[in-house]
Amino acid sequence: MTGLALIVASQVFGDTLRWYDPKTIDFNCMGTGQPPRFHWAILLPIDSSLDGRTVHSGRVHICEPMDSSGILRLCKGFPPNVIVLDSGSFYSTEFGFYEVPFGDTIVLNQGDEIWLWCSYWQNLAEYPATADAGPAVRGFGDWVSTDGTVWSELYQYGFDYNWVMELILMPLDVKEGPARPNEKLTLLPAPGGFWITGYEGPALIYDPAGRLVLSKEIKGKTLISPLRPGVYFVVAGKQKARVAIR
Helix, strand or coil, rough: CHHHHHHHHHECCCCCCCCCCCCCCCCCCCCHHHHHHEEEEEEEEHHHHCCCCEEEEEEEECCCCCCCCEEEEEEECCCCCCEEEEEEEEECCCEEEEECCCCCCCCCCCCCCCEEEEEEEECCCCCCCCCCCCCCCCCCCCCECCCCCCCCCHHHCCCCEEEEEEEECCCCCCCCCCCCCCCEEEEEEEECCCEECCCCEEEECCCCCCCCCEEEEECCEEEEEECCCCEEEEEEEEEEEEEEEE
């Protein structure tokens, strides 16, 4: 049990849960001759340090353009008894990370078995899943299926690496709406952006990776636009808030 606890603890990197080694991503796909339906997944056991944390999004690295869209699912349980908590589609045009925002109310609980599961239906001969150089974190980072029902670990096929996938959590110091109940910052979604009310002064808008998207002086009711669909974090004076743009 001690060894398992050490392995499970190694999944946490700040607000990101993953198994792969970012220093050894080799961008290798699965080989040719695979079935047309391809599913790959990682398992993330939730321990006491993650109890009560809120989910933000999932990311998967794709190593080549895709000829059809992929689906990224956030699931709970263990196959075949898996419950889908949220899901979203993405389409790869080049190699890199692709992110799917998940619901705002998914909370992790100690003892949960959380699956991050990606699916792809292909017309070409190769598959876009990216892996590190290994070794695989057995039982956690290297699950594969041809039908989405029966799952196996990659080592059973002679592979020894982890999928480049990760679950991103909400930062501990950022909550939905006003950070302080005695202050009045309010964010109201609008087409292509959102309104800020109840605050005057400079506001900074960040994406989930912590990059500054824009800054704006707020005077009265102010429209922040245009923004791409996704979740953004707003820092306005001493207040922090989150808003989802559809």
